[in-house]
Amino acid sequence: KNQVEQSPQSLIILEGKNCTLQCNYTVSPFSNLRWYKQDTGRGPVSLTIMTFSENTKSNGRYTATLDADTKQSSLHITASQLSDSASYICVVSALGGYGGSQGNLIFGKGTKLSVKP
Amino acid sequence: DSGVTQTPKHLITATGQRVTLRCSPRSGDLSVYWYQQSLDQGLQFLIQYYNGEERAKGNILERFSAQQFPDLHSELNLSSLELGDSALYFCASGTGTGRPGELFFGEGSRLTVL
Numbered sequence: 246k247n248q249v250e251q252s253p254q255s256l257i258i259l260e261g262k263n264c265t266l267q268c269n270y271t272v273s274p275f276s277n278l279r280w281y282k283q284d285t286g287r288g289p290v291s292l293t294i295m296t297f298s299e300n301t302k303s304n305g306r307y308t309a310t311l312d313a314d315t316k317q318s319s320l321h322i323t324a325s326q327l328s329d330s331a332s333y334i335c336v337v338s339a340l341g342g343y344g345g346s347q348g349n350l351i352f353g354k355g356t357k358l359s360v361k362p
Numbered sequence: 363d364s365g366v367t368q369t370p371k372h373l374i375t376a377t378g379q380r381v382t383l384r385c386s387p388r389s390g391d392l393s394v395y396w397y398q399q400s401l402d403q404g405l406q407f408l409i410q411y412y413n414g415e416e417r418a419k420g421n422i423l424e425r426f427s428a429q430q431f432p433d434l435h436s437e438l439n440l441s442s443l444e445l446g447d448s449a450l451y452f453c454a455s456g457t458g459t460g461r462p463g464e465l466f467f468g469e470g471s472r473l474t475v476l
Contacts, residue, residue, distance in 0.1 A: 279464070281467075286470070286472070287469060288364065288366075288452055288454075288467030288468050288470055289452075289467045290364070290467070291464050291465070294464055334404070334405070350407070350465075352404055352405050352407070353404070354403075354404040355404055
């Protein structure tokens with residue numbers, strides 16, 4: 246069964262500190278993996294998208310890594326800011342079916358990050 | 363701004379009523395996806411349309427229905443509303459072709475059923 250597990254479920258850190266969020270998946274065959282940031286009550290916004298051949302991708306202070314062999318991804322946030330407080334959602338796409346079909350998108354439940362001053 | 367427009371932003375109604383949520387996708391996107399997010403829960407996929415046709419169905423209740431019109435905007439109809447239907451409803455759009463590409467989410471419609 247295709248699944249995406251995220252950890253931790255929630256995390257509290259102090260402003261300026263770094264943190265790493267984890268995403269493990271059992272999706273096969275793998276197409277790509279995305280990280281989204283969702284502010285409370287707002288729509289998710291894409292941070293990164295990685296395909297099988299990409300090991301790391303950065304977007305400002307956000308760096309995502311992907312290990313397709315172990316089926317693990319991480320999102321590292323450097324020098325956290327209060328505005329980083331949000332839920333971070335890992336979404337994995339499976340190959341097969343019609344391209345773009347939601348049937349191929351598997352969502353994690355998200356990690357809720359709180360950055361305190 | 364994702365380019366995806368959802369209306370209304372907020373909606374308060376009573377149990378048993380019917381409401382319609384509207385979504386305009388990004389220019390050029392043929393695919394529209396609907397999601398439900400209850401308080402402190404993850405995104406639950408409801409349904410996807412591609413160029414006017416239903417493409418995939420998730421855990422959508424029979425009381426809910428959707429359609430995508432020729433101009434590609436989509437509507438999600440929720441009927442016989444129950445208290446548990448109170449949630450944020452998100453629409454996302456994408457190209458819907460080739461490999462699953464990036465989804466662009468709207469700001470959501472917050473439905474409160476009293």
